[in-house]
Amino acid sequence: MRARQFRRRSAGLVVIVAVGATAGCGGAAPEVADAPPPARPSATATVSAADEEAAREAALAAYAGYLDATRAASRESDPRHPELTRYLGDPLLTRVRVTIRQAKxxxxxxTGKLVSDPTVTSVSLETDPATVEIQDCLDTTGYRLVYTHNKKVVPGSRGSRHLATATATRYPDGKWRINAGAAHQDQPC
Known part of the structure; x- marks a missing residue:
């Protein structure tokens, strides 16, 4: 019975990097990165090409850090991995932590290799907070959910190549963090 319940849950664990599980967990409140204020138009409406390019680069660096931190935390089964708060913000941070905790x-x-090919689809520096939208073709065919005790692949956790989207937000401390993401497994790439 437990194996059947785990197989049903494992479908939600398949793309921990892109989506995470649904939010909500018991126990102590998770450490979270400062939440950005609600988006609103900024007083400065002019944005230079250099500012936009800097935002693109910073957002893509945050996205790469998010993928690396999530892989490390997942490999170690550590929902409190210190790198998570460096690159993720809520609500995505909580969803990723819950998913890692459920797997553990x-x-x-x-375990395995995740292949990513992200591109920036939009930059909004005129809003407060500033955001950058990212689209990625994730290849999770080599990124497996395995049982810790014997390293056998969890049934139903087959990977795929699919579209994923993410939002990078500039937080009050000036750092960019990924605070929203979705896997679109029904959209191959």
Whole structure:
């Protein structure tokens, strides 16, 4: 019975990097990065090409850091991995932590290689906070959910090549963090 329940849950664990599980967990409140204020138009409406390019580069660096931190936390089954708060903000931070915790509680972990090819689709520096939208073709065919005790692949956790989207937001401390993401497994790339 437990294996069947885990198989159902494993479908939600398949793309931990792009989506995470649904929010909500018990116990102590998670450490979270400062939440950005609600978006509103900025007083400075002129944005230079250099500012926009800097935002693109910073957002893509945050996205790469997010993927690396999530892989490391998943490989170690550590929902409190210190790099998570460096690159993720809520609500995505909480969703990723919950997913890692659920995998750990079910005796599973992530291993293997995840291939990413992100591009920036829009830059909004006129809003407060500033945001950058990212689109990615994630290849999770080599990124597996395995049982910790024997490293066998969890049934139903097959990977794919699919579209993923993410939002990078500039926080009050000036750092860019990924605070929203979605895997579109029904949209191959």
């Amino acid at each position: 509680e079910n005796g599973a972990m992530r």
